Amino acid sequence: MKLFLLSITTCVVLCYTQVTTAATMYRCGNSFQDTPCANQNYSKTIKAAKASSTVAKSGDLSPYQVDADCKQRGDAAKKMMWLRQTGKTKEEQLESAQDEQAQALVNEVYNNRGTTLEVKNAIEQSCMQQKEQNKLAEELLKEAKRLKKTPYTPSGNTASEKY
Numbered sequence: 001m002k003l004f005l006l007s008i009t010t011c012v013v014l015c016y017t018q019v020t021t022a023a024t025m026y027r028c029g030n031s032f033q034d035t036p037c038a039n040q041n042y043s044k045t046i047k048a049a050k051a052s053s054t055v056a057k058s059g060d061l062s063p064y065q066v067d068a069d070c071k072q073r074g075d076a077a078k079k080m081m082w083l084r085q086t087g088k089t090k091e092e093q094l095e096s097a098q099d100e101q102a103q104a105l106v107n108e109v110y111n112n113r114g115t116t117l118e119v120k121n122a123i124e125q126s127c128m129q130q131k132e133q134n135k136l137a138e139e140l141l142k143e144a145k146r147l148k149k150t151p152y153t154p155s156g157n158t159a160s161e162k163y
Contacts, residue, residue, distance in 0.1 A: 069127070069131075070124045070131070073123060074120045076105060077109050078116055081119050085116070093106045
């Protein structure tokens with residue numbers, strides 16, 4: 001019985017020391033390494049104690065939150081980049097584009113330089129920035145309409161209180 005308890009204790013101690021001495025890992029694209037990535041934007045730190053849960057839950061390497069529309073736009077840009085890497089020209093892709101949004105995406109893909117992942121992330125990020133700008137513009141319009149409805153007088157009184 002003592003031998004069994006000694007074996008269990010030894011196993012627990014060895015497992016505990018492995019967890020505490022494990023180094024911090026960095027996920028760079030699809031590879032893992034013990035040093036940060038050369039491009040810090042795509043480096044994702046993975047703590048040793050929760051490595052399996054972090055990778056299983058997130059699965060996303062982008063350093064920002066992306067909504068469904070921008071994610072779809074990024075995926076379409078990734079496919080266009082694949083075609084670009086196989087030799088398809090901008091003009092060929094513009095001809096095969098169905099609408100103006102697809103043509104604008106083709107132009108944006110060919111105006112960006114970098115790897116497929118870099119171009120995809122750049123397009124997703126610009127999409128999110130555009131959505132944020134549209135949201136702010138909408139809020140400004142609402143506030144302008146609200147201010148236009150309430151009359152302003154220099155004394156602070158409303159128009160009905162003048163006389």
